[in-house]
Amino acid sequence: MRYLQAAICVFLTMPLAYAGVSIDGTRIIFPAQSKSVNVQLRNIYDTPALVQAWIDNGDPKKTPQAEEVPFVLNPPLVRIEPNKGQIIRIIPLDTSKLAKDRESIYWFNILDIPPSDPNLADKNHLSFTVRTRVKLFYRPTQLAMKADHAQKSLQFKLDRSINSLTISNPTPYYITVLQVESGKNHAFNSGEDAIMLEPFSSRSLKNFILDLTTKKISYEIVNDLGAVQTFEAVMQ
Incomplete structure (x- = not known):
């Protein structure tokens, strides 16, 4: 057999x-x-x-x-x-x-x-x-900024007419974003829909509801060691 x-x-x-x-x-x-x-x-x-x-x-x-x-x-x-x-x-x-x-x-x-x-x-x-x-x-050896500075340099802009949040990465590094929050509102959950932003690129997140009580954005990224770090930014 x-x-x-x-x-x-x-x-x-x-x-x-x-x-x-x-x-x-x-x-x-x-x-x-x-x-x-x-x-x-x-x-x-x-x-x-x-x-x-x-x-x-x-x-x-x-x-x-x-x-x-x-x-x-x-x-x-x-x-x-x-x-x-x-x-x-x-x-x-x-x-x-x-x-x-x-x-x-x-x-x-x-x-x-x-x-x-x-x-x-x-x-x-x-x-x-x-x-x-x-x-x-x-x-590369001589980039415009250090990696730890790049990770806290993301920019966020909300288009209220369509509730679209644009995340811009103005740095020469790849940055993986695990989570974005505005107050109690989450753009996506950590680890489920993580996005990797290419250098000098932007990504739009649809149906993002802004917490009107704050203009602050909290976001989580993965650093060089693979650890999760949290940063804050002001909504543009």
Whole structure:
């Protein structure tokens, strides 16, 4: 009798700890002056894990072989022993074509391939192959401002006629906004509809109801360490 083994690729949108092999941190910053950046992986399995790593430019459907990115990984394929760690080095290639006045974004991927169990060779079972992605920001050396200043520089403007709130990012950094509040009114809930503002860009939020008792806006962003910070701004 022939038995079927199904391999299912899971794209995680939940916390990274759900994977057997996890990435330390939720984002990677690559300063332009660095010769390499280390990414720490950890295997929380009680068995060895085989991990493939690669970088893509934002299209999760492309295969690692089809990607053309200005980085190389060392090693790109590694076996991690039970309850051990492994460092993956990100090494720049030709970054001369990347923007000098703003950040560029890529994605760091790992594919966690669990080991086969010889005891299950003659049994039907599912083998889950887990893919995890985190953002990789390439940061030029001389930007117009520091990252911590940029995060508190967002601008907010309300169009009362259609209850539309425009969020403007006048900085050279990517900024992820988790939540926006005006008094007790929420534009969206933290973690559910988070938006990432590109450098020097704007985004409009529809059906935003302003709390008429205040002109202050409170908003949450994700900083370089992956922590949530709250800032206030005055509505324009």
